[in-house]
Amino acid sequence: MSIFLLLLAAAFWVGWHVGVAGTALRGRIVGLIGEIGFMIGFSIGSVASIMLLVMAWQAAPVWFLWSAPRELRWVLALAMLPAFILFIASVTQPNPTSAGQKLAPGGPRGITRVTRHPMLWSFALWAGVHVVANGDVASLIFFGAFLATCLLGMPSIDAKLAKRDPQMWARLAPTTSILPFGAVFSGRGRVDFAEIGPRPLVLGTVLWVGLLVAHPIAFGVLAIYF
Numbered sequence: 248m249s250i251f252l253l254l255l256a257a258a259f260w261v262g263w264h265v266g267v268a269g270t271a272l273r274g275r276i277v278g279l280i281g282e283i284g285f286m287i288g289f290s291i292g293s294v295a296s297i298m299l300l301v302m303a304w305q306a307a308p309v310w311f312l313w314s315a316p317r318e319l320r321w322v323l324a325l326a327m328l329p330a331f332i333l334f335i336a337s338v339t340q341p342n343p344t345s346a347g348q349k350l351a352p353g354g355p356r357g358i359t360r361v362t363r364h365p366m367l368w369s370f371a372l373w374a375g376v377h378v379v380a381n382g383d384v385a386s387l388i389f390f391g392a393f394l395a396t397c398l399l400g401m402p403s404i405d406a407k408l409a410k411r412d413p414q415m416w417a418r419l420a421p422t423t424s425i426l427p428f429g430a431v432f433s434g435r436g437r438v439d440f441a442e443i444g445p446r447p448l449v450l451g452t453v454l455w456v457g458l459l460v461a462h463p464i465a466f467g468v469l470a471i472y473f
Contacts, residue, residue: 250310253303253385257392260296265399267292300392307385315380317471323376324459324471330372331458332451333358333427337366339446343419344404350415355423357442362427363419364401371397401425 267273268289277285315323336358343350344363358365374394378387402425409416422436430436462470 249307253307253388256300256303257388260300260392261396263292263296264396304385304389310384311382313382320471323380326376328455330369331455332447333365334369335451336447344408350419360436360438363423367397367401
């Protein structure tokens with residue numbers, strides 16, 4: 248029963264963020280209660296869904312499907328470094344895929360040249376790492392819900408941007424990509440590391456090291472085993 252409740256909570260979380268916010272249903276709700284009313288209701292629903300998801304995960308039994316070997320845990324720990332760098336870049340640099348933000352006159356800049364969705368990729372990496380590292384059914388469902396939300400959310404956000412501001416999308420899409428470095432490897436774009444600057448790398452690395460040290464204290468589990 249606990250696993251079933253966790254599945255329901257995960258479905259609620261994904262459905263709320265992708266099925267409501269990421270579809271035409273959002274527009275119909277906004278038409279009924281207005282943008283502010285929608286944002287208030289969506290925020291309340293988001294808090295409720297994450298609380299239910301966390302409580303259901305904590306109450307679920309631990310049924311292991313696999314055990315990540317020590318060597319793999321080092322790889323997973325290293326995979327969290329780009330997650331932190333992408334997260335810092337996403338909160339310190341403007342991103343035209345965020346509501347209310349505009350594209351610079353010169354076109355995509357900074358981390359947007361790497362990917363249009365640095366924050367979602369940071370959470371997707373975090374979720375994917377923890378799915379593999381934990382190896383139990385409850386964690387697969389819990390972290391898998393976040394991973395699915397991130398991966399489904401990226402094309403959904405792109406579609407909404409293309410509809411909301413076709414002119415911006417026409418300038419943004421040709422030289423950027425969802426997949427990190429996808430536009431660069433296909434020859435459609437380039438990365439300017441001077442635009443990104445040292446802050447994401449420095450702060451991301453500091454946070455990464457800090458979390459490796461604090462992980463057993465905060466979560467009761469070593470991130471890596473020596």
